[in-house]
Amino acid sequence: MADYHVPVVGDDIKTPDLKTGTMAHLHPYPATAKHMDPMGFPGERVENWQQKGIEKLGELLKKYRSLQVYLDICVKCGACTDKCHYYLGTQDPNNMPVMRAELMRSVYRRYFTPAGKLVPGLVNAADFDEETLGKWFTYFHQCSQCRRCSVFCPFGIDTAEITMAAREIMNAIGVGHKYSVEIIGKVHQIGNNLGIPKPALKGTLEFLEEEILDSTGYDVRIPLDQEGADVLLVAPSADFFSEPHIQSLMGYAKVFHQAGISFTISSYASEAANFGMFIGSYDQQKKIAKRVVEQARDLKVKRLVVGECGHAWRVAYAFWNTLNGPFDFLDPRYPAPQHICEFTHDLLNRGALTLDKEANDSFRVTFHDSCNVARATRMGPKAGGQFEIPRDLIRASCNHYVDMDEDTIREKTFCCGGGGGLLTDELMDLRIRGVQPRVTALKRVMESDKVNFMALICAICKAQFTKVLPMYGIPMEMVGGVHQLVSNAIQLGVKKGVV
Amino acid sequence: MLTFLAYIVLTIFVLGFLSRIFVYARSPAPLKIATTPAPTTVSGVAWRLFTEVVFFNSLFKSDKLAWAGGLAFHGAMAVVLIRHLRYFCDPLPAFVAPLQIFGIVAGIVMAGALAFLLLRRLVFERVKYISSKADYLFLVLLLAIAGSGLLMDFALRPSIVDIKSHMLSMWRSVTGLPPIGSAGDVMFLLHLLLVGLLLVVFPFSKLMHAGGIFFSPTRNQVDNPREKKHVTPWAKS
Numbered sequence: 041m042a043d044y045h046v047p048v049v050g051d052d053i054k055t056p057d058l059k060t061g062t063m064a065h066l067h068p069y070p071a072t073a074k075h076m077d078p079m080g081f082p083g084e085r086v087e088n089w090q091q092k093g094i095e096k097l098g099e100l101l102k103k104y105r106s107l108q109v110y111l112d113i114c115v116k117c118g119a120c121t122d123k124c125h126y127y128l129g130t131q132d133p134n135n136m137p138v139m140r141a142e143l144m145r146s147v148y149r150r151y152f153t154p155a156g157k158l159v160p161g162l163v164n165a166a167d168f169d170e171e172t173l174g175k176w177f178t179y180f181h182q183c184s185q186c187r188r189c190s191v192f193c194p195f196g197i198d199t200a201e202i203t204m205a206a207r208e209i210m211n212a213i214g215v216g217h218k219y220s221v222e223i224i225g226k227v228h229q230i231g232n233n234l235g236i237p238k239p240a241l242k243g244t245l246e247f248l249e250e251e252i253l254d255s256t257g258y259d260v261r262i263p264l265d266q267e268g269a270d271v272l273l274v275a276p277s278a279d280f281f282s283e284p285h286i287q288s289l290m291g292y293a294k295v296f297h298q299a300g301i302s303f304t305i306s307s308y309a310s311e312a313a314n315f316g317m318f319i320g321s322y323d324q325q326k327k328i329a330k331r332v333v334e335q336a337r338d339l340k341v342k343r344l345v346v347g348e349c350g351h352a353w354r355v356a357y358a359f360w361n362t363l364n365g366p367f368d369f370l371d372p373r374y375p376a377p378q379h380i381c382e383f384t385h386d387l388l389n390r391g392a393l394t395l396d397k398e399a400n401d402s403f404r405v406t407f408h409d410s411c412n413v414a415r416a417t418r419m420g421p422k423a424g425g426q427f428e429i430p431r432d433l434i435r436a437s438c439n440h441y442v443d444m445d446e447d448t449i450r451e452k453t454f455c456c457g458g459g460g461g462l463l464t465d466e467l468m469d470l471r472i473r474g475v476q477p478r479v480t481a482l483k484r485v486m487e488s489d490k491v492n493f494m495a496l497i498c499a500i501c502k503a504q505f506t507k508v509l510p511m512y513g514i515p516m517e518m519v520g521g522v523h524q525l526v527s528n529a530i531q532l533g534v535k536k537g538v539v
Numbered sequence: 540m541l542t543f544l545a546y547i548v549l550t551i552f553v554l555g556f557l558s559r560i561f562v563y564a565r566s567p568a569p570l571k572i573a574t575t576p577a578p579t580t581v582s583g584v585a586w587r588l589f590t591e592v593v594f595f596n597s598l599f600k601s602d603k604l605a606w607a608g609g610l611a612f613h614g615a616m617a618v619v620l621i622r623h624l625r626y627f628c629d630p631l632p633a634f635v636a637p638l639q640i641f642g643i644v645a646g647i648v649m650a651g652a653l654a655f656l657l658l659r660r661l662v663f664e665r666v667k668y669i670s671s672k673a674d675y676l677f678l679v680l681l682l683a684i685a686g687s688g689l690l691m692d693f694a695l696r697p698s699i700v701d702i703k704s705h706m707l708s709m710w711r712s713v714t715g716l717p718p719i720g721s722a723g724d725v726m727f728l729l730h731l732l733l734v735g736l737l738l739v740v741f742p743f744s745k746l747m748h749a750g751g752i753f754f755s756p757t758r759n760q761v762d763n764p765r766e767k768k769h770v771t772p773w774a775k776s
């Protein structure tokens with residue numbers, strides 16, 4: 041393993057001093073023609089890239105009010121400068137949200153405002169040149185689009201919107217990031233991010249059914265492509281193959297089984313994740329999400345339920361209806377789409393499930409709010425349900441629950457460090473440093489309350505934490521899904537069906 | 540001449556400001572991106588914006604010093620602006636008259652808060668790092684406006700009545716200047732020119748945050764994407 045710099049973890053999250061250029065060395069792997077061509081992006085950097093890039097920026101300004109307003113109105117008050125986990129973990133000033141946005145704002149000023157044209161030095165306007173593009177590629181791939189800064193900004197300026205626009209502009213001139221673009225290609229070709237073909241998927245699901253039968257004695261089914269099921273379950277594909285994700289998948293299956301509600305997974309739409317969002321592409325988001333809607337129609341289901349995945353839930357909750365709605369062909373009694381936590385919570389409230397908290401007595405649990413769920417979605421009818429519903433489920437499944445420091449949970453939660461299309465090995469240095477604020481808060485409750493399990497509802501968080509927590513001396517088994525706890529606690533066969 | 544200039548400045552400001560607002564209003568917001576937890580009703584959103592504009596709610600959560608300085612400056616500026624109505628309205632609205640003393644206190648608070656905000660930019664490492672020359676200049680300009688105003692209140696009284704009657708009678712003259720009989724009159728001219736400068740740059744600068752905040756999608760959207768299909772024209776197909 042390369043010698044990564046693992047930051048020191050103190051008792052408190054402290055804002056470090058500035059240190060210019062600490063992350064300038066990080067070079068995301070560029071996408072090649074093989075990845076870019078199928079997307080309709082230029083395979084290599086186009087000849088007149090400066091002009092094309094500026095034109096693209098002009099086009100996006102007309103398409104996105106967020107971009108137009110946020111490039112105009114920042115007063116540089118500095119309130120965001122200590123809010124980004126990447127700044128806190130790297131000290132690199134370009135990872136302060138305002139400076140990240142300035143990378144684009146300076147170009148915007150130069151070409152789109154009188155002040156930037158007349159007095160560029162006065163207002164920090166910059167040409168869109170080789171150096172600027174280099175910084176864009178580096179630092180717009182050091183933003184996980186977690187939107188923590190937008191919570192604290194007096195104007196709600198959302199750096200994620202700016203990062204998305206930057207990536208869209210770069211893709212338009214043939215400067216793509218391999219990781220995201222390659223993955224989107226796999227969704228279109230095979231149906232999911234991991235590139236799992238149908239036979240392999242079928243095999244895994246059968247294996248998991250046996251696993252549940254062996255451990256519980258109950259014949260819990262995880263059907264694939266079953267027409268006429270009540271529910272289409274769309275889970276992140278990591279739930280089919282990765283640890284600890286699989287544990288949650290078994291949890292979902294047990295909930296369906298116990299409630300007596302039939303469900304199916306689709307091999308064609310075997311992916312809840314939607315990396316179209318990470319690259320800022322409206323068209324890609326729409327195309328990827330369309331697979332789900334088509335399957336819901338083809339399989340004639342009545343409800344759509346989304347598994348544990350943060351950005352997937354954002355796309356599903358906030359965008360699906362806009363992109364491919366309306367969902368008027370589904371059962372109007374249920375929200376469309378519905379989060380698996382909403383689904384389970386509803387069943388619990390209706391008395392359809394029996395949970396034995398003691399089954400999780402070996403765990404002292406805390407909950408990591410995943411950024412996209414926390415700051416971009418809702419669960420249930422009330423604002424803030426996205427915080428309470430998962431916590432309710434955890435409390436119903438175990439006896440020992442404690443929250444982490446208030447400034448690191450709910451809408452103030454810290455990113456795991458791997459979101460927004462950064463969950464790739466070449467960015468490991470960033471991922472390790474970026475998790476430092478979360479680790480600091482986690483270590484605190486590990487010491488004060490003997491916490492030994494961090495529950496969460498995001499496939500990317502799970503993958504990131506299991507990889508980087510060990511570098512801080514925290515075992516990877518510490519991390520798992522909310523439905524992993526539900527899975528442990530649920531009493532099969534006690535009482536069946538919805539009351 | 541002064542009157543003539545004033546009309547040009549006002550025209551640039553009003554048209555410039557409105558055209559920016561028009562750009563914001565016209566540019567579409569294709570997706571629902573409210574920062575949650577967000578209100579689920581329109582009246583909830585109105586309240587959210589109100590708390591942001593009047594109390595700087597989010598800033599309070601993130602930076603107490605910037606919040607205190609910012610709120611003091613903007614609040615005081617608002618009072619000062621209302622008090623300025625006396626120079627423009629005849630007859631004076633009844634509620635402005637008793638504000639005279641508050642107006643002067645507000646002037647002092649405004650200058651103090653601006654000095655504090657300037658100091659903040661110079662002293663705190665991160666805020667210093669992110670500041671451009673323009674960021675300092677805005678504060679210096681506002682400070683100069685407030686300072687020249689206060690000087691007129693306390694030391695160098697200009698002959699306001701004379702100047703006003705001159706300006707009113709001379710609005711057709713391109714060359715005529717108001718009488719300059721004292722240091723106070725010079726101070727007044729300076730005050731007026733600085734305000735003119737502020738108004739001219741306003742629509743082309745970060746000062747547009749004053750109108751832009753109302754168009755920030757993360758703050759002004761209702762959190763109801765599942766309940767109501769949100770569409771914008773370019774994204775319809």
Ligand code: HEM
Nearest residue numbers: 115117194591592595598605608609656677678746749752
């Ligand atoms: C709807 C009206 C307005 C709102 C909600 C608003 C809000 C804010 C907020 C939240 C800040 C950041 C905090 C700070 O640094 O003080 C700020 C900064 C600032 N505002 Fe406003 N503002 C408004 C109108 C104006 C107007 C009319 C002016 C004009 C002259 C102005 C001038 C400034 C300046 C110069 C700053 C930067 C302060 C600094 O450099 O530290 N604002 N405003």
